[in-house]
Amino acid sequence: MYLSLSDWTSRKAQSPSGRASVAFKASPTVIALGVVSMFTDISSESVAAILPLYITGALGLSMVAYGLFEGMNQSVSALVRIAAGYTADRSNRPKPIAAAGYGLSMVARAGLLLVSSFAGILAVVGLDRIGKGIRTAPRDAMIQQASQPEHLARSFGLHRLLDTVGATVGPLLAFVVLVLIPDGYRAVFVLSLAAAVLGVAVLALLVPNRRLHGVQAGDTEDSTTAGLADDAEDFEQTNEAATEAAPQRPRVRMFTRGPVGRLLLTAGLLGVLTVGDGFIYLALMEHGQLQTQWFPLMFVGSNVVFLLLAVPLGRLADKTSRAGVFVLGHGALAAAYLCAGAWGSLPAIVLTLALLGTFYAATDGVLAALAGQLSPEGARSTGIGAAQTVVAVARLIASTGFGLAWVLFGGGPSLLVAALLLAALLPVAWVLLLRGRPVVAGTAL
Numbered sequence: 001m002y003l004s005l006s007d008w009t010s011r012k013a014q015s016p017s018g019r020a021s022v023a024f025k026a027s028p029t030v031i032a033l034g035v036v037s038m039f040t041d042i043s044s045e046s047v048a049a050i051l052p053l054y055i056t057g058a059l060g061l062s063m064v065a066y067g068l069f070e071g072m073n074q075s076v077s078a079l080v081r082i083a084a085g086y087t088a089d090r091s092n093r094p095k096p097i098a099a100a101g102y103g104l105s106m107v108a109r110a111g112l113l114l115v116s117s118f119a120g121i122l123a124v125v126g127l128d129r130i131g132k133g134i135r136t137a138p139r140d141a142m143i144q145q146a147s148q149p150e151h152l153a154r155s156f157g158l159h160r161l162l163d164t165v166g167a168t169v170g171p172l173l174a175f176v177v178l179v180l181i182p183d184g185y186r187a188v189f190v191l192s193l194a195a196a197v198l199g200v201a202v203l204a205l206l207v208p209n210r211r212l213h214g215v216q217a218g219d220t221e222d223s224t225t226a227g228l229a230d231d232a233e234d235f236e237q238t239n240e241a242a243t244e245a246a247p248q249r250p251r252v253r254m255f256t257r258g259p260v261g262r263l264l265l266t267a268g269l270l271g272v273l274t275v276g277d278g279f280i281y282l283a284l285m286e287h288g289q290l291q292t293q294w295f296p297l298m299f300v301g302s303n304v305v306f307l308l309l310a311v312p313l314g315r316l317a318d319k320t321s322r323a324g325v326f327v328l329g330h331g332a333l334a335a336a337y338l339c340a341g342a343w344g345s346l347p348a349i350v351l352t353l354a355l356l357g358t359f360y361a362a363t364d365g366v367l368a369a370l371a372g373q374l375s376p377e378g379a380r381s382t383g384i385g386a387a388q389t390v391v392a393v394a395r396l397i398a399s400t401g402f403g404l405a406w407v408l409f410g411g412g413p414s415l416l417v418a419a420l421l422l423a424a425l426l427p428v429a430w431v432l433l434l435r436g437r438p439v440v441a442g443t444a445l
Helices: 005-009 028-048 051-058 063-091 094-111 118-146 149-180 185-206 223-241 258-271 277-286 292-319 322-342 346-374 380-409 411-434
Strands: 002-004 439-441
Touching (some): 028 094, 028 149, 063 380, 094 118, 118 149, 149 185, 258 322, 258 380, 258 411, 292 322, 346 380, 380 411
C-alpha cells in the first residue's frame, strides 16, 4: 500500500477503486465519539473559561505565572501522547486506552472540589491534561479507522463540530453560574464533574471496541456496544477489508523523513508561534472596552465560529488540499493576533474571535487527518500522537515565552510581533508541506 503527496493534498475525492466520487456517510462511531467529546468539553471548557481571570485576578499572580501555567498544561499532555498512541497501536484496541484518559479527566474534575490553592489547581488541571494526552491519539485513530478515506478531514470536522458544541456550552454555563452566583466557582466545578461522568458513560455504552487493523471477518464487538455498533458494522467492515492484514511496527525514522517528518517539522515551527487563547482574550480586555464578567463569552464567540466552520473547512480540505488549508489556517491566526494587539473596539473583538475560530476549524481536525493518513498502517495512533506531541511542546515554548514578553513589552506589542513572525513563517510552511510528490511506502517510513 502506497501514499503519495498527491494523495495527501486530495485534489479530487475518489473511491478506493479510483472510478468515481463517493458520497459522504457519517459513521455512527464518529458521531458517538463526538458526543463523548461534547460532554468532556462542556466539563473542561467551563473550568478553562474562568481560570485565566481566577489566576491573574482572584489569586493575584503575574502573567509570567499564567504563561507557565499554560505551558505546563501543554507539556504534561505531551509527555504521554506518543506513548498512548503507540500502546493503542500495539494492543490493536484503542477504546480501553481512550477510556483510561477520559476516566482520569473525570477524576480530576472531582479533585477541583477538594483544592483551593494555585498549586492544588495546577496539580489537578495537570492530571486532567494527562488524561487528555492519553485519550486523544487513540480516539482520533478510531475516527480515522471508521471514516471513509476520501472524506477523512470532513469526518474529523464532524467530530470537531460536536466537540465544539461542548466547548461553546461550557463557557456559557460558567458565565450563567457566575452571574447568578458571584464567586460561584465550586458550582462550576460541580457542573464540570457531572458533564465528565456523562461523557465516560457514552464512551462505555455506545462506542464499539473494535480493532484498528488486521480485522478478520466475523470479529465481534463487546456486548456493551451492541446498540449503536450494530448500526455501524456494515459501514466500518468496508474500511476494515481495505486495511493490511499484517501491519508493521512503527519505526523512529517515520518521524524524521518523508511527508510525516515534514508534517511534524511544519507543525512544530508553526506551534512555536501559537500562543494560548487566554493571552489573546486578556489582550482584548487590556484595551478596556469590556468588563471582566464578559470574559467567558470570548471563548463562546470563537467556539461558535469553530462550530460553524469545522465541517465546511474539512470538506474544503478533502476536495482541495489538506496541507494547504492547514497552512492558511495559521494565516487566520496571524490576523487574529494583529486585531487583538492593535485594536480594542467591539468590531475588532468580534473579528478577532471569528479569525481564531477559523484557525481552529482549519487546523485541528485537518492535522489529525494528515497525520493519520500519512502514517503507515499499524502506526496511525503513534503518528497522530507524534503530531499532537510536537504541537503541544511547541505551544509550551510559545506560552512561556509570550508570558515573559508580555511582562517586558506589554500584551499588544507582543501580539503584533507574533503576528509578523507567524506571517513570515507561512511561506516556509507552504514549501515544506507541498514541495515535490515523492512516493512513500505505506508500511514503514
